[in-house]
Amino acid sequence: MKILVGVAVGIIVLLFSIGFLYVGYKKRKFIKLREQYFKQNGGLLLQQQLQECDRTTKAVKLFSAEELEKATDNYDERRIVGQGGYGTVYKGMLPNNMVVAIKKSKHVDQSQIEQFINEVIVLSQINNRNVVKLMGCCLETEVPLLVYEFVNNGTLFEHIHNPNKSSKLSWETRLRIASETAGVLSYLHSTASTPIIHRDVKSANILLDDNYIAKISDFGASRLVPVDQKQLSTMVQGTWGYLDPEYFHTSQLTEKSDVYSFGVVLVELLTGKKALSFDRPEEERSLATYFLLSLENGKLFHIVDEVIANKGNNEQVREVANLAKRCLKIKGEERPTMKEVTMELEGLRAMASHPWVSGIDVNPEETIHLLEEKTEVYMNSIGTTSTGYIDSMKNHITPLVSSGR
Structure with missing residues (x-):
């Protein structure tokens, strides 16, 4: 009996030891695998x-x-x-x-x-x-x-190109989304501690929250730009339809490449059409090309999204269309900076929020003073001076106000 008990206890101890050793082996193997993954996934580089x-x-x-x-x-x-x-x-x-x-x-x-x-x-x-x-x-x-x-309201792409959602994107909302997106790109180019070029600006990378506030995502292709450099030589990367043609041909990446891509997003917001579609006739496949041709032929309102067409905002739509046209210049040096784009969009939003848009008589000096205040607050928030911009807006707005527009 004693022998049987001793053998049983021995077997139990042996099995327990084997199990303990096996669990320890599996745990060590698991830890080693995780360490391997950590190194493999760039943990040391990070x-x-x-x-x-x-x-x-x-x-x-x-x-x-x-x-x-x-x-x-x-x-x-x-x-x-x-x-x-x-x-x-x-x-x-x-x-x-x-x-x-x-x-x-x-x-x-x-x-x-x-x-x-x-x-x-x-x-x-x-x-x-x-x-x-x-x-x-x-x-x-x-x-x-x-x-x-977690941003729970989907992408701007979905809201523009889904008929059930696009009807909820009013002109004011589209203009604000454009302004917020431009503000982020201006921040990346001019205010971030190290300048950043996003390199894949498109409506699918702009998320919207419940209040339709824009949030830029997907920085996997982005590049940090040393302060002593204006451009980077890189492998061409981006999305067809949004890709800067100058960057595509030269492989020289600059902040103006983001400006071009943003110009395409502006056109999407204006027209409700996709940046690239093989379902359209050949001359209309590239939205940027089709838009520029329509603008040149005076047919802008033939392609403007019906959701925003003829809503009493035609002048603003023309202004944004002309801004998009400048962003889509073939030569990067002829495009505005994102800071300039942001200031123009903020100026248009400021104009829309004041009474002259509705035809109410206002004093031109008061109007310009109101715009100065709003612009100065915005410019201070992004850390730059507003003097030159305010002067240019005065020249642009004074004739509109004086004529009752």
Whole structure:
């Protein structure tokens, strides 16, 4: 009996030891695999880049794989809120009840790793209410994950090109979205600690919240520009229909490349048409080309979205169309800067909010004074002087006011 008990206890101890060793082995293997993924996904490069950045860089939270699995119910299909060639976006819920968007790539290669790290570095240096906030990332999985604030009203692309949604985009809303988007690009080019070129400005990368406030996303293709450089030689990257033709032919990336792409977004907002569509006749496939031709032939209002056409805002529509035309100049040096674009759009919004638009008689001096105040507040907010702009707006507005327009 004693022998049997001894053998049984021995077997139990042996099995327990084997199980313990196996669990320890699996745990060590799991930890080693995570370390491998961390290195494979550019963790060391990210740490190095963050150390090299200046103090304006905000901390990037490194989420564990378990945290994000739990947040998405193990990446349940019902949590998917967006899919594309880049991968999948899931809606997640963190333990503190914060709703987030988790971007998961479909597959990974070295070029995508660099793009992923680039997006983290760029977003860590941006502090702007109209940019989707980066909460952190996870490098412990086979493909790296980015965690953003959740913006729940879809993309500008969806709102422009979905008939059920486009009807809700009034002219005032479109003008504000354009102004907010331009303001972000102006901030990136002129105010950020290190100038940033977005390189993929398009309506699909402009998200809208419940109040239709614009938030710019997807900085994977963006580039930080050393302060002593005006242009960068890069592999051409962007989206057909929005891609700057000068950049495409020269591979020289400048901030004016973003200006061209923004010009296409302006035309989308004006016309409700897609930037590139093979469903249209050949001469209309490229929206930028079709728009410029229509403008040249005096047929602007033949292509303006019926949602905003003939709503008493024709003069403003013409002004925005002319601004878009300047943004779409073939030569980058002939395009305005995003700061100038932003100021013009803010000026148009200021004009729309004052009584002369409705034909009410006002004193020209009072009108210009009101515009000066609004413009000065805006210019101070982006850290630049407004004197030259106000002077130019005086010259532009005085004849309109004096004539009752």
